[in-house]
Amino acid sequence: xxxxxxxxxxxxxxxxxxxxxxxxxxxxxxxxxxxxxxxxxxxxxxxxxxxxxxxxxxxxxxxxxxxxxxxxxxxxxxxxxxxxxxxxxxxxxxxxxxxxxxxxxxxxxxxxxxxxxxxxxxxxxxxxxxxxxxxxxxxxxxxxxxxxxxxxxxxxxxxxxxxxxxxxxxxxxxxxxxxxxxxxxxxxxxxxxxxxxxxxxx
Numbered sequence: 001x002x003x004x005x006x007x008x009x010x011x012x013x014x015x016x017x018x019x020x021x022x023x024x025x026x027x028x029x030x031x032x033x034x035x036x037x038x039x040x041x042x043x044x045x046x047x048x049x050x051x052x053x054x055x056x057x058x059x060x061x062x063x064x065x066x067x068x069x070x071x072x073x074x075x076x077x078x079x080x081x082x083x084x085x086x087x088x089x090x091x092x093x094x095x096x097x098x099x100x101x102x103x104x105x106x107x108x109x110x111x112x113x114x115x116x117x118x119x120x121x122x123x124x125x126x127x128x129x130x131x132x133x134x135x136x137x138x139x140x141x142x143x144x145x146x147x148x149x150x151x152x153x154x155x156x157x158x159x160x161x162x163x164x165x166x167x168x169x170x171x172x173x174x175x176x177x178x179x180x181x182x183x184x185x186x187x188x189x190x191x192x193x194x195x196x197x198x199x200x201x202x
Contacts, residue, residue, distance in 0.1 A: 015054075041070075060085050146158065
């Protein structure tokens with residue numbers, strides 16, 4: 001947790017994992033297969049969308065899978081996107097099912113789903129993302145819409161800060177994320193009105 005606001009610092013963990021994974025992949029003497037497993041108990045992380053997605057694209061470039069285990073009543077769209085981009089496994093087990101199964105149910109889920117590596121899951125994994133060998137849980141629908149950084153609601157159309165690329169549902173004049181002033185562009189109607197009211201030159 002963040003020492004100041006108490007919020008989850010999943011973006012910092014993703015950034016550190018990306019650095020470690022890149023170092024392991026670059027080491028030609030000691031070949032290893034790094035993977036990332038994210039366990040969260042929250043459905044939405046809108047304020048960390050940009051730094052997490054930057055790390056996800058780094059994982060995609062070096063072909064590192066990102067697996068996610070969401071312990072919540074609702075899906076986490078951000079981790080769904082991360083798993084879909086890196087061909088990882090996204091799993092959100094039903095909380096009632098885990099409670100009825102008894103102690104150790106969550107560990108059984110993790111061992112049966114996340115234990116296999118890239119070469120066990122995919123055919124010809126050395127040549128890139130290929131057809132799967134194992135039938136693992138997979139999201140049928142991945143919502144690629146961004147969420148508002150203030151309300152955490154998914155957006156079809158929004159306003160983007162030109163400095164930090166934060167996304168908002170409504171227009172703001174000062175970005176709450178980076179505190180930069182946002183200059184709103186004048187529409188063609190305002191320009192025509194200003195031109196019409198200008199005094200004529202003699």
